[in-house]
Amino acid sequence: MDEDGRLTGWEHRTELPLALASLVFLAMYAVLVLAQGLPAGWRDLCTAVLAAMWALFAADYGVRWRRSGQRLGFVRRHKLDTVVVLLPLLRPLRVVKVYEAVQRRRGQPRLALYARVIAYSGVTTMLLGFAGALAVYDRERGAPGTHMHTFGDALWWAAETLTTVGYGDVVPVTTGGRMIAVGLMACGLALLGAVTGSFSSWLIQVFSRQDDAGNGRGDGDGPPGR
Known part of the structure; x- marks a missing residue:
């Protein structure tokens, strides 16, 4: 399979799981912002989930970058994806x-x-x-x-x-x-x-x-x- 086919296949397989992960990220962020009286342990848990979701987005970006075989060309051609991985919201x-x-x-x-x-x-x-x-x-x-x-x-x-x-x-x-x-x-x-x-x-x-x-x-x- 060529590089474009490998990249497309990966994106098709991961689009739904990453969409769900983005909803989890948003939910955890909402809890941290709105629930000011949340116990410290729960806040730490929400922060850990946020970090895990961000790591997942970063890993996905890294895999797609590697499968594309474009090196810096991938960053130029996927500016939106680059911004999104830096700002998951x-x-x-x-x-x-x-x-x-x-x-x-x-x-x-x-x-x-x-x-x-x-x-x-x-x-x-x-x-x-x-x-x-x-x-x-x-x-x-x-x-x-x-x-x-x-x-x-x-x-x-x-x-x-x-x-x-x-x-x-x-x-x-x-x-x-x-x-x-x-x-x-x-x-x-x-x-x-x-x-x-x-x-x-x-x-x-x-x-x-x-x-x-x-x-x-x-x-x-x-x-x-x-």
Whole structure:
């Protein structure tokens, strides 16, 4: 089997387990941020699970890098994967790879395929918004002049930011919070582009095939020859 085939096979086998691992990572991080009164032993356990999940993501990246045989070329061609392994909370952004696969697909449009991309993007947006709210709340609460007194405030801010509405009623005041805000803005634009681009591509293909079919019927119209 060639290097591309080995890499593709590995990614197919590990995609679901790593997706579940990312949910475990997010759950442990949420417990650490929201459960302030958690006993030290439980906090240590959550921290250990976080470290184990991150090690799993790093090991997956290392295996894919080795199987690709591209050395530094793998890092250049997989910038998103490199960012995700450094910041596991951004792992839901791998939906962009699904969108790219749809864009490269040729032939008859498949509503189910595009619908999966749109549904996956919606779930990804919610997970990313939740992760962003956790991260910014962890840095903003207790800061002088903070607007995020509760986790609900942070969720409201994340919804405003991801949808690019930005009412300005809740804003981060710390440097770390503002850096998270910039990242969340970029992610919101990317996910919105994935949804609208996928839906537009499907519509264009449908209308194009309908036009082709209509022209074909028009050429064949007319009374049969005698």
